[in-house]
Amino acid sequence: MAAVGGFPESADVVVVGAGSCGSVLAGRLSEDPERNVVVVESGPGHRGPEEFPPDLNDAGVLPVGPNSRWTWPYPVELTSGRSGWIARGRVLGGSGAVNGGYFVRAQVEDFGDWPASWSYEQVLPFYRAIETDWDFTGQWHGTDGPIPVRREPLEAWHPISSAFADVAHAAGHPDDPDKNAPGSKGIGPVPLNIRDGVRVGPASAYLIPNLDRPNLTVRSDTTVTRVLFSGTRVTGLEVSTTSEVRMIRTSEVVLTAGAVATPHLLMLSGIGDADHLSALGIPVVADLPEVGAEFTDHPEIVVPYRYRRPVTRTRRTPALQVTLNTGAIEMRPYTASFGDLIPGAGAGKPCLGVVLMRPHSRGEIRLLSADPGDVPRVSYRYLESADDRRTLRDAVSHAEELMHAGPMSRLLEPEPIELSDQWLADHLGTSLHLSGSCRMGVNEDESVVDERCRVHGVDGLFVVDTSILPTVPSRGPHATAVMVALRASTFL
Numbered sequence: 001m002a003a004v005g006g007f008p009e010s011a012d013v014v015v016v017g018a019g020s021c022g023s024v025l026a027g028r029l030s031e032d033p034e035r036n037v038v039v040v041e042s043g044p045g046h047r048g049p050e051e052f053p054p055d056l057n058d059a060g061v062l063p064v065g066p067n068s069r070w071t072w073p074y075p076v077e078l079t080s081g082r083s084g085w086i087a088r089g090r091v092l093g094g095s096g097a098v099n100g101g102y103f104v105r106a107q108v109e110d111f112g113d114w115p116a117s118w119s120y121e122q123v124l125p126f127y128r129a130i131e132t133d134w135d136f137t138g139q140w141h142g143t144d145g146p147i148p149v150r151r152e153p154l155e156a157w158h159p160i161s162s163a164f165a166d167v168a169h170a171a172g173h174p175d176d177p178d179k180n181a182p183g184s185k186g187i188g189p190v191p192l193n194i195r196d197g198v199r200v201g202p203a204s205a206y207l208i209p210n211l212d213r214p215n216l217t218v219r220s221d222t223t224v225t226r227v228l229f230s231g232t233r234v235t236g237l238e239v240s241t242t243s244e245v246r247m248i249r250t251s252e253v254v255l256t257a258g259a260v261a262t263p264h265l266l267m268l269s270g271i272g273d274a275d276h277l278s279a280l281g282i283p284v285v286a287d288l289p290e291v292g293a294e295f296t297d298h299p300e301i302v303v304p305y306r307y308r309r310p311v312t313r314t315r316r317t318p319a320l321q322v323t324l325n326t327g328a329i330e331m332r333p334y335t336a337s338f339g340d341l342i343p344g345a346g347a348g349k350p351c352l353g354v355v356l357m358r359p360h361s362r363g364e365i366r367l368l369s370a371d372p373g374d375v376p377r378v379s380y381r382y383l384e385s386a387d388d389r390r391t392l393r394d395a396v397s398h399a400e401e402l403m404h405a406g407p408m409s410r411l412l413e414p415e416p417i418e419l420s421d422q423w424l425a426d427h428l429g430t431s432l433h434l435s436g437s438c439r440m441g442v443n444e445d446e447s448v449v450d451e452r453c454r455v456h457g458v459d460g461l462f463v464v465d466t467s468i469l470p471t472v473p474s475r476g477p478h479a480t481a482v483m484v485a486l487r488a489s490t491f492l
């Protein structure tokens with residue numbers, strides 16, 4: 001697919017990565033016709049809705065398997081001695097173009113970890129502005145935003161969604177019809193940014209409709225390899241295509257490369273822990289030890305079962321229709337195995353996801369070399385916290401009870417569970433919600449960007465993506481990522 005736009009020599013502002021946040025920022029910043037906005041995206045682009053790759057439209061699958069054309073695969077260590085890999089979107093729309101379509105807000109108490117200027121009251125107008133909620137109106141919901149939010153009607157529920165909701169209600173969990181209302185907890189339908197089986201992500205909502213603006217250039221298939229500085233002032237970017245390395249001159253750069261690539265790029269550019277950078281021969285521009293440090297994500301225990309009778313799922317059925325949110329745990333009765341949801345992933349068993357939404361464990365991203373072509377080392381350090389292990393063991397026990405109850409036991413037979421820390425490690429995965437690898441904060445010693453998304457210690461450099469969330473929200477992060485980008489666009 002051709003790059004969108006010619007090769008720009010300079011710009012007023014360059015947005016690095018046309019993913020979930022980058023799409024919103026590019027669309028919003030280019031509303032000012034006097035501002036020359038360039039977006040550099042490593043993955044393929046498309047010039048309009050008609051060129052949108054059809055396999056990205058289908059919200060019934062996650063196109064992130066080993067042969068995907070739309071992802072960066074990263075090898076990771078999930079917990080000591082247990083490796084795996086994660087995918088991040090690498091295409092116009094980024095991870096939001098390949099994700100599960102679960103579009104839910106953070107909880108009010110999640111903002112207790114954020115600077116005071118990012119309280120729930122202050123961010124609510126931006127959550128509302130991004131959406132049109134098809135099911136609910138009133139003070140919590142948007143009515144004219146570009147992203148549709150809807151829940152699956154009961155008649156479209158997969159048998160696993162209905163059976164799981166029945167047993168959760170019978171076990172005393174409250175009904176939770178609106179997971180985007182403050183105080184939501186219990187069992188209920190998930191809000192989805194899916195319309196007629198098609199994901200409507202930030203690229204389709206904010207970027208693609210504006211590609212014909214004369215002051216907006218999207219340069220796809222081009223990877224930023226370094227931010228360039230004169231002293232501590234941004235002067236431009238080094239970028240590479242398959243055929244050449246070039247520079248783009250600019251005094252303002254917004255990194256929206258996502259929670260793995262953004263800390264990677266910062267460190268390659270001399271911003272990070274000074275000892276770590278010096279050991280790799282990278283000249284230090286700003287000593288910020290929190291770059292790549294103490295990130296958070298949702299560890300997910302995959303509890304497998306087999307169906308007692310064949311169940312049917314249509315192409316329109318999303319991966320997830322209902323969740324149970326109880327305490328720090330989210331339970332996800334997926335409507336298909338990951339083998340079926342992810343093309344090329346191989347055979348998989350149907351499963352219930354038991355997910356820790358408020359983990360204590362903290363991960364780390366570090367460079368393996370100063371070569372931009374080498375992926376960084378991503379260590380999740382899941383299950384290192386005794387509290388996390390205990391909460392997950394208790395949750396798996398409860399999941400087992402639910403799976404052996406009434407409608408669930410008539411539908412499926414769980415595999416035997418010999419619950420131990422080893423069993424947890426053997427069934428461990430991640431929800432791919434990585435956040436907080438360049439945290440926002442008021443204290444320079446404990447964060448990477450300030451409340452206005454400015455990188456500490458340098459001029460002209462901003463970060464606006466899930467890396468700046470102080471901790472991963474206790475719900476999926478996508479709606480929060482879009483909210484953050486929309487709010488940031490008001491002061492960038």
Ligand SMILES: Cc1cc2nc3c(=O)[nH]c(=O)nc-3n(C[C@H](O)[C@H](O)[C@H](O)COP(=O)(O)OP(=O)(O)OC[C@H]3O[C@@H](n4cnc5c(N)ncnc54)[C@H](O)[C@@H]3O)c2cc1C
Nearest residue numbers: 017019020021042094095099100102224465466476477478
């Ligand atoms: C498979 C999958 C399923 C998920 N499911 C859900 C879900 O159902 N609900 C939910 O809430 N969350 C989900 N998430 C998480 C959510 O989608 C992400 O948190 C969110 O999209 C991240 O947005 P971002 O803007 O921070 O980064 P991204 O959307 O990942 O955007 C980063 C962009 O930057 C580009 N880029 C990176 N490095 C460079 C570089 N050096 N030069 C140029 N461009 C670069 C990338 O190609 C990408 O397009 C899922 C994530 C994945 C991967």
